[in-house]
Amino acid sequence: MKIRVLGSAAGGGFPQWNCNCANCRGVRAGQAGLQRRTQSSIAVSADGAKWTLVNASPDILQQFQQFAGTWPTEGLRGCGIESVVLVDAQIDHTTGLYMLREKGSPWPIWTTDPVFEDLTRGNPILHLLEHYCGVDRQPVPLDGRSFHPQGSASLDWRAMPLLSAAPPYSPHRGNPVPGDNIGLTVIDPASGKRVFYAPGLAEVDDAVFDAMSSADCVMVDGTFWTDDEMISLGLSKKRARDIGHLAQSGPGGMIEQLSRLPRHVRRVLIHINNTNPILDESSAERAALTAAGIEVAYDGMEIAL
Template identity: 85%
Template structure:
């Protein structure tokens, strides 16, 4: 199984276009300790040739240009990506669908019923695409049943409902339902290796922890360092948990949760907000992660299991 990190930042990317926080100032100034990042997305393959896209970032065109696995191989048009899996309906995970409208046939898009509802009602992007390439919607089972997206049929995919938040435009923003946000457990039957992917995660319940503990690699929510990060900077009145993210630090935080995993499990944080001090690889916070054996994803990162 092959995984390519196309984008590793949270919504807005890094630096965020209108942000003047210390991190964004440093990356614009050319700091060697701050690496630019695009918005969160990965590609998954069973053979390293045919790929499935997980989440369509607004930065998708830039990401495709930098990843040869997506380039057309034969004929005048083509793409190494054969289908798209959406873990939620958030803008930073779906807006890239607009950029992929030139495809000559409908995109196979795998999503849960609540996500499909959001993308045909609250933000009807799937209806809009009917005027272009169209969408062949595939139902992503929310009951743990396996599914096999085009481009990675040799892999066994399963979705796990997560405790997180639906987008602000969702009909069930204030009344969450199972399937608003899912984690993905992907297994390679040939090797038995597993990866667990959850870029938005507000709570590690027993089911989520079991999935993480049974994986060989976890790629999980790295959005904020502290629960009050945005409040402390004067950028928001909401805590990390209020918008569906579990902070790394503090009691019960992501560092503590990852420390409970078996030692062989590779731990990677992804979907990192521009305000998070771990984006400075010389920071004390980054040293804490390194001491705990936790990696920080970056654009172009490749994982083979």
Template identity: 55%
Template sequence: MRIRVLGSAAGGGFPQWNCNCPNCDGVRKGTIQAAPRTQSSIAVSNDNINWLLFNASPDILTQFQRFPELQPGRAIRDTAVRGIVLMDAQIDHTTGLFMLREGKTPLNIYCTDMVHEDLTQGNPIFNVLSHFCGVSWHQIPTAVGSTFQVEGIEGIRITAVPLSSKAPPFSPHRHDPHEGDNIGIQLEDLGSSKKLFYAPGLASIEAHLLPFMQQADCLMVDGTCWTNDEMQALGISEKLSLDMGHMPQSGPGGMIEALRSFPEARKILIHINNTNPILREDSAERQILLQEKIDVAFDGMDFSL
């Protein structure tokens, strides 16, 4: 099973268009050791021919151009993408669907009932796409033990795991959370039995997640903020990291502490906010992650399990 990181940043990317925090200002001016990043998405394949896309970021066209395997050129109009799995209905994970509207066949989109509701009512992307290529919706089951597979990606078994977090601000049930608003994903290569646990948004390590994380050969999880008050300290927002549904990395109960419970797995942080000091390759925070054997995802990161 091959995993390609198409984008590794949180919403807004890095640098964010209107942000002059030390990270964004520094990467624009070339005064810090940091690489720009697009908004988070990964692609997965078990044959290097057919690919499954996880989330469709607003940066999707740039991401496709940087990864030619997604455009194999077998016909006048072609793609290697056999399906798109949406982890939630957030703008930074769904807006890229508009950029895929030129196809002659409907987009094969896999998402939960709640995400489907949000994308047909609160932010009716699916309704708009019906006037172009259309959408072939496949329901993601969230009942314990339920799995599914994607046509063309038969060698990978997928399990969706509900996460506790908020639906997007435009959701009809924003203040009434439902199971399926956000999910984590376990991917199992049926040939090698290797497993990836992918959760770019993670508010807490809930008890029902532990078996999936314990089984994982690789944990690719939420890397949004270093501290809970990161945005407040910079004067950018009054919201805490946990308010936004993201575990901070540092401090008691943080992601670093949680990941120590899985010593055998490779650990990778993804969905990194532009304010996070781990973006700076020479930072003290990056050194801490190095000591903890935790990697920081970057655009173009490519590995196999």
């Protein structure tokens, strides 16, 4: 199984277009140890030839240009991506679908029922695509059954509901329902290897910890360093957990949760907000992650299991 990180940043990317925080100023100035990042998305493949896209970032055209696995190889039009799996209905995970409208046949798009509802009502992007390529919606089961998206059909995909948050436009925003946000376990039956992917994660409950412990690699929420990060910078009145993210530091934070995993599990943070000090490779926070055996995802990162 092969995994390609197409984008590793949270919504807005890095640098964010209107942000003047120290990180964004530094990366614009070319400061050493700061690397530009596009918004969060990965691609998964069983053979390295055909791929499944997980989340369609607004930066998807740039991401495809930088990844040869997506380029057409036969005929006048084509793409190495054969289907799309969405873990939620957030803008930074779905609006890239607009850029994929030139496909010559309906896109197989795998979603839970709540996400499908959000993308046909609150933000009806799937209805819009019917005027272009069309949509072949495929339901993602939440009962532990495997599903097999096109492009990686030989792999076993399993979804589990997560405690996080629906988009602000969703009718579920203040009343979450199972399936607003999911974590994905992808298993290669040939090798038995598995990855757990959850870019939006507000709490590590027993079920989530079991899924993480059973994986060979976890790619999980790296949005904020502290729970009050946006408040302390004067950028928001909401804590990380209020918008569906578990901060890395502090009691019960992601560092502490990841430290409980078996030693063989590879630990990778993804979906990193532009304000997070871990983006600075020379920071004390980045050193703390390194000491804990935790990696920070970057655009173009490749993982083979």
